[in-house]
Amino acid sequence: MSLRGWLALARRTGRIAEPAAPRPAGPAGEARADTGILAGSVQVRHVDAGSCNGCEIEVAAAFGPVHDGERYGARLVASPRHADVVLVTGVVTRNMAEPLRRTVDATPRPRLVVAMGDCARDCGAFAGGYGVVGAVKDVVDVDLEIPGCPPRPEAVVEALRTVTRR
């Protein structure tokens, strides 16, 4: 497409983002007073501990132009050292149990661990599998859970908004 084509496309499309939903009630991490400094700015490191990639598509959608999680101050980052929230998807498989522990250890405090999807919460369809160590809470401490198989992007954005409080 030519440059003019791109410009016309951008003008025609305008704003794709959905209108902002009202702020979810109740600050999250209610039990965690130390997460107050995360208000307004939350960096998210996503860890796939053994997911079927259904949740990954929803994470991508939550930060895509339509749901635009970034407008609430949440942002995906490339390193756990930059992160405040570790977003874990999928059951924890044998090969990912130790990397998951190390990723959480590499995240500076105050930090939150969010288990996203039914597999991360209680192993879902993969319960009892030979390669499965357990749910995320069996390996690291979990602060927040997002139910669903997979959770809708709105649910992901809503959970992160309870942390950013925007």
Place this chain on the structure above:
Amino acid sequence: MSGEVRVVVAVVLQTVVVVVAAPFLVGVLRQVRARWEGRVGQGLLQPWRDLVKLARKEPLQANGSTVVAWVAPVVVLGSGLLLAALVPTVTTAGPARLPADLFVVVSVLLVGTVALGLLGLDAGSAFGGMGSSRHLTIAALVEPTVLLAVYALSVPVGSTALGPIVEGRLADPGRVVAPAGVLAVVALAIAVVAETARIPVDNPSTHLELTMVHEAMVLESSGRDLAAVELGSWLRLSVLLALVANLVVPWGVATAGDGPGLPALAVGVVAVVVKTAVSGVLLATAEVFMAKLRLFRVPELLTGSFVLAFLAVTGSYVIG
């Protein structure tokens, strides 16, 4: 107020303005990009929120990292602050003992560049080392271009200090459109884009480690160390962008000749904020329609800018 005091006031004011405005400039760049993509965007305040939060977090250091892990961020920030004080953004006045000379400015830039390179190597991770190697390769190609381009601009003025160069263009606007001047500014603009890790040389918002340059070096930094590195890089971006804007549109900058009094400084602040914001919008818009160059194509782009700078030097001697 005596002249000496006025100069100090002007330089302090200039530094404060750049430090306060630098995160906002990054906010403008991200916001413009978001709007082109049909997003709402995170707002102009977001980089400041990120900085404040990072400064309050516990800094973690990787196993086996050395003293470099906390010294390098301070050096990067220091070099950014020094650039903000030296380079004429709000005012062309500068302390007489430490002139904003071409070689001083390029050295200060290089100190920050090398500190960042060492920071990437320190933790011993594969991606950090890869990023440092790329970063220093690019720096080795960029610095000669910066030197040559500013040298070409200095020929008609007869001084290699940046202040008189900007003042010279203000006094004789014909220089802004002179062929040698245009070539030099284009070469400098390309060098600035490479130096500040923007598209097409580096992608500041990438999550793919294999394509990272700047981001790969800071992967192991956290908390206030990361805040210092980020602010240092943003200062460098703002100062260099403001310098290019001042060379292209020199009007409004507070000159050393008028003392510079408070009214002139106020005009200078407004002028530089407007100029830099406009050039930031243009830069972000250009980035949206461009892809990052393959790493092995980057030297071609930088060689091209070096050739432009070389032609500018030749041209400024031949046709003035």
